[in-house]
Amino acid sequence: MMVTDIRDFMDDDSSPAPGRPGRLARYLGRIVMSDFAHPPGELVETGVLCRRRPGHRRCTGYIRVVRAPDTGEVEWICPECGDCGVVYNWRGTCWDIQKPLWPH
Numbered sequence: 001m002m003v004t005d006i007r008d009f010m011d012d013d014s015s016p017a018p019g020r021p022g023r024l025a026r027y028l029g030r031i032v033m034s035d036f037a038h039p040p041g042e043l044v045e046t047g048v049l050c051r052r053r054p055g056h057r058r059c060t061g062y063i064r065v066v067r068a069p070d071t072g073e074v075e076w077i078c079p080e081c082g083d084c085g086v087v088y089n090w091r092g093t094c095w096d097i098q099k100p101l102w103p104h
């Protein structure tokens with residue numbers, strides 16, 4: 001279980017850090033964004049392909065997510081290889097698409 005504060009991999013609210021940490025931030029960001037169309041507490045299959053390569057072959061699993069209704073933490077799991085984790089502190093980042101992009 002990988003528990004991640006997504007801001008650990010970002011330079012600021014909208015910029016992933018350079019290199020590997022930034023790639024992880026973008027991956028986790030896509031997972032977070034995939035969940036917004038669904039109510040909290042619902043297990044959602046996303047279009048995000050698992051990042052793992054067990055035995056040097058790309059895992060074919062698509063990440064599933066569920067967002068905690070109270071904390072907003074996003075739990076994710078790959079049904080193929082079992083890779084899983086929790087992402088938090090994503091509110092206010094560029095992947096928080098509940099945030100208005102411009103003032104109304």
Ligand SMILES: [Zn+2]
Nearest residue numbers: 050059078081
């Ligand atoms: Zn996988």
